């Protein structure tokens with residue numbers, strides 16, 4: 075394994091950011107190669123913890139000569155967001171200098187050619203330089219896993235619809251509960267930018283894996299979960315022939331929820347207040363079931379408003395905070411039918 079350090083220059087003199095990259099060299103140039111990154115949203119750490127648990131398995135495989143395809147790993151992909159604190163809270167999701175989400179506006183390359191990655195000198199801000207660098211590091215890998223988490227949620231994947239059901243083995247290997255399929259063009263998330271150069275030809279898609287992994291909620295970071303998730307990542311690498319390991323069984327058929335992104339209902343709060351949930355991620359609901367009550371005038375008989383399911387479905391996520399502004403997201407419901415408010419693209423909002 076080789077470790078190298080990437081440097082991202084800041085927007086003012088004297089400021090630079092760095093992050094390590096770990097590379098395992100495969101023995102077979104024809105074997106699939108893999109790129110894993112975590113914490114692009116800098117406060118989302120389940121993937122970082124999972125990679126920490128994966129690394130000893132890879133070092134053992136390397137020592138035993140079982141790594142067939144090259145593996146590139148970035149456990150903490152966003153040193154810019156990691157350093158952003160305002161009033162004691164980390165702001166790891168948006169770049170403060172540009173107000174841009176760290177997982178939007180990646181370069182879209184017309185073909186998988188590293189020469190098309192914009193050079194640092196052509197990019198105005200540190201977040202743009204970071205995005206170009208990460209896309210450049212990932213380019214050319216058959217398997218690209220971007221490890222995130224939701225607020226509170228079941229483990230689930232976003233997968234380009236063109237890679238489904240070919241990627242069902244990955245969902246099963248990782249042990250996620252749900253898969254959301256997207257198509258079309260949206261806001262150039264890392265996942266979309268990773269598949270984009272290859273969507274021109276069906277041959278380029280064979281054997282390809284691109285996904286945003288949502289490893290449950292932001293507080294679901296502990297040793298047991300990390301060990302399980304690290305083992306899941308390892309199972310993907312074995313299932314796809316990047317690592318050899320005869321002790322790992324082939325993934326079973328995927329038995330979780332699979333739905334197109336247009337079925338996802340973003341349920342929003344009609345009032346500001348304190349939210350009391352009736353449901354948790356993983357629950358099934360019927361149309362009209364009460365999902366939550368918002369207490370907008372505490373202490374008054376008519377001080378609450380109920381939020382009901384617009385259709386039958388599956389609770390994918392909910393908020394980790396219990397105080398809501400008006401029209402703020404309350405939860406994501408995967409409906410059995412398309413949502414009336416669906417928009418195209420790889421993420422809902």
Ligand SMILES: [Zn+2]
Nearest residue numbers: 115118222223
């Ligand atoms: Zn994220």
